[in-house]
Amino acid sequence: MAEVKTRDFVSASDAAMRDASLRRALRQVGGGFNEARLEAIEEVSWETWEEWREVARRTKIHALENLDYYLEMLHDRVTAAGGHVHFARDAAQANAIVAEIARSRSVKIATKSKSMVSEELDLNHTLDANGVEVYETDLGEYIIQLAGETPSHLVAPALHKTKEQVSELFHQKLGVPLTDDIEEMARVARQVLREKFLSADLGISGANFLVAETGTLVIITNEGNGRLCTSAPRIHIGITGMEKVIPSLQDLAVFLRLLPRSATGQRLTSYVSMVTGPRRNDDEDGPEEFHLVLVDNGRSRLLADPELREALYCIRCGACLNICPVYGKIGGHAYGWVYPGPIGAIVSPTLVGLKEAKDLPHASSLCGACREVCPIRINIPRMLLHLRHRLAESPLETENATTTGERQAAQAYSWLMSNPAALSAAAKVGRLAQKPFVSGGKVSKRVPLPLVSRWTGGRDLPAMPRQTFREIWAQGLESEAEIRE
Amino acid sequence: MVEKQNAISLGVPKDDFLGHVRRSLGRDQPLETAPVHLPLTENFADLEVRAKAATERLETIRGELVDRFEETARVRNWNVFRTSSVEESIGYMADLAGRLGISKAARADQPVFAELAVDSALQNTGIELFVAAHDESTSDLRVRQQIIESGLGITGADYAVAETGSVVVLPRKGLSRLVSLVPPVHLAIVRAKDLVESIDDVFLFRRLEYLHKGGDMGSYLNFITGPSRTADIEMKLVVGVHGPREVHLVLLA
Ligand code: SF4
Numbered sequence: 203m204a205e206v207k208t209r210d211f212v213s214a215s216d217a218a219m220r221d222a223s224l225r226r227a228l229r230q231v232g233g234g235f236n237e238a239r240l241e242a243i244e245e246v247s248w249e250t251w252e253e254w255r256e257v258a259r260r261t262k263i264h265a266l267e268n269l270d271y272y273l274e275m276l277h278d279r280v281t282a283a284g285g286h287v288h289f290a291r292d293a294a295q296a297n298a299i300v301a302e303i304a305r306s307r308s309v310k311i312a313t314k315s316k317s318m319v320s321e322e323l324d325l326n327h328t329l330d331a332n333g334v335e336v337y338e339t340d341l342g343e344y345i346i347q348l349a350g351e352t353p354s355h356l357v358a359p360a361l362h363k364t365k366e367q368v369s370e371l372f373h374q375k376l377g378v379p380l381t382d383d384i385e386e387m388a389r390v391a392r393q394v395l396r397e398k399f400l401s402a403d404l405g406i407s408g409a410n411f412l413v414a415e416t417g418t419l420v421i422i423t424n425e426g427n428g429r430l431c432t433s434a435p436r437i438h439i440g441i442t443g444m445e446k447v448i449p450s451l452q453d454l455a456v457f458l459r460l461l462p463r464s465a466t467g468q469r470l471t472s473y474v475s476m477v478t479g480p481r482r483n484d485d486e487d488g489p490e491e492f493h494l495v496l497v498d499n500g501r502s503r504l505l506a507d508p509e510l511r512e513a514l515y516c517i518r519c520g521a522c523l524n525i526c527p528v529y530g531k532i533g534g535h536a537y538g539w540v541y542p543g544p545i546g547a548i549v550s551p552t553l554v555g556l557k558e559a560k561d562l563p564h565a566s567s568l569c570g571a572c573r574e575v576c577p578i579r580i581n582i583p584r585m586l587l588h589l590r591h592r593l594a595e596s597p598l599e600t601e602n603a604t605t606t607g608e609r610q611a612a613q614a615y616s617w618l619m620s621n622p623a624a625l626s627a628a629a630k631v632g633r634l635a636q637k638p639f640v641s642g643g644k645v646s647k648r649v650p651l652p653l654v655s656r657w658t659g660g661r662d663l664p665a666m667p668r669q670t671f672r673e674i675w676a677q678g679l680e681s682e683a684e685i686r687e
Numbered sequence: 688m689v690e691k692q693n694a695i696s697l698g699v700p701k702d703d704f705l706g707h708v709r710r711s712l713g714r715d716q717p718l719e720t721a722p723v724h725l726p727l728t729e730n731f732a733d734l735e736v737r738a739k740a741a742t743e744r745l746e747t748i749r750g751e752l753v754d755r756f757e758e759t760a761r762v763r764n765w766n767v768f769r770t771s772s773v774e775e776s777i778g779y780m781a782d783l784a785g786r787l788g789i790s791k792a793a794r795a796d797q798p799v800f801a802e803l804a805v806d807s808a809l810q811n812t813g814i815e816l817f818v819a820a821h822d823e824s825t826s827d828l829r830v831r832q833q834i835i836e837s838g839l840g841i842t843g844a845d846y847a848v849a850e851t852g853s854v855v856v857l858p859r860k861g862l863s864r865l866v867s868l869v870p871p872v873h874l875a876i877v878r879a880k881d882l883v884e885s886i887d888d889v890f891l892f893r894r895l896e897y898l899h900k901g902g903d904m905g906s907y908l909n910f911i912t913g914p915s916r917t918a919d920i921e922m923k924l925v926v927g928v929h930g931p932r933e934v935h936l937v938l939l940a
Pocket of ligand 1: 515517521522572578
């Protein structure tokens, strides 16, 4: 499994905030992705957007409630299409499965398209150790692989790198001249990787969705590397979390509408590729073998906890990262594990252990923006509070920094966030109450509120806007009730 | 149906894994009856009715669909050439090949090329046109090599989606996965009858065919929506990474 550095959250985020080029990069994300997302929504109208969110959420609820049933169906349909399905309880097992497939089929070279799950498993390390040359092929992933780093964003993994850094990296590792031309850098990557694609024995992909009905793996990409990984090598392994399954092909449509718009503001990405088993006998090309590795690795703990199950609805669009004032200040690496941002602050503690990641549930100002932008309406603030609560209540955590005051504040927040009417009333009060502390659109560092001050010590907290998103939004709807779950 | 290989399964036995999932859901037995989920309760007859209704709907809005598709496709950076003339279509392709200054092009082997005899027109421009399909005389590897050497890949479209400006291809016999992907320029031919309104339509028709074919989806389906692109360095858009940098549509309608 990928190295866990969640204990270092406080020092890592302090360091991140002193990193000038990181802050510049983060400003671009906050603006760029988020504006594009809003434009894409306005194009279809907020009303339609809300309908889609509703349908998607209902579908996820249903799929997860009956996960055993749909996994069985998926298994049967993939197998009927000539593929192989492997189940892995944890990271070690998942890595061993891939290593065994590679070993028994004499794989020398593997190309990979972007997969957060394989980052979670640290699969590349296992392949390396087993003598398989493995190449990340998504441009961002390729950059961080060359640099020996980990992704800092769900959608744009090399977001923390400037073009100067990339140029220097390519110069050192690939021996190409320095340049400040980004197109030239992309061209170099294309050239180097093209040859790898065509010589690879194995292509590894993740999955954005798995369709139970037809046994189909769906990947959504822009560069074309996903298509090459699933088309050129003689073996294809899809490796993904077990929560990605949706019942029917018909259900896929709404997710294809939500995901690209939420991630990059695109109507649809350049490519949506759907793989059902290996090549058929009379196909022109395609892999002779298709393997699907379904990974639990702690997901059943989320499934079993009614308070946290909805974290499994996440489609990894990154919208909650792009809007999050905390992510916007510290970037992805400070979170200390594969999944950053608001959703990472829930998933990581559950997957690596809450004790290991006590600070993550506190890495939020609970402004609620993540929930507002989430295409699946995942109630992230509620879950963060739940985790804070658990930390506060746990007898094992007495040495944790949590004071009685904070515990009470956590409880109050918890009540507030599960109570929309009270929340909007509180937001109004909060705007008035913060007035004395606001300067230049930021809350001053000396806010005399216990929970907030711990956060604002050394950080600027964005002030609550004059009108919250929730309020602006509600005006466009017939009744506010519609936006509640 | 697909020829059954012997499925292998490494890792945890399926029943153990599913048992654990089930216990996490607070159950210890598999569901006795299938959970109710609307799309999955549909049978062949239901789907046929819906597909028929969809086909009729598409028929009545065909003209408008062509306009909408053209507009969306342009937004998604397809170079659209719309014409009702077969000659002009072929002329566009020959001009393109000339402009690109390439020596080789590859095309798929699809029914659309019976309507559109591009081969001789392209060969007349002096390029070598290669049909990317294998038979007894050409091996898979040879087909692949020819595609790699081609400066232009030409395909038809199994569907064209007005909602998204996408061309959908279903690689199979005659249609390589690589011909629309590996050459730096891709040209797709779309006819009015290929058009559907939405991605829902695509999935409806695919589901019907899936049942029709006794549960075979075909191995691959690709939505292609404009050129290959990335914004992975400083969020600056670069067109043409691993896939084609330039994509053309001949909209024959
Ligand atoms: S939690 Fe929601 S917004 Fe965040 S990445 Fe997941 S789906 Fe996107």
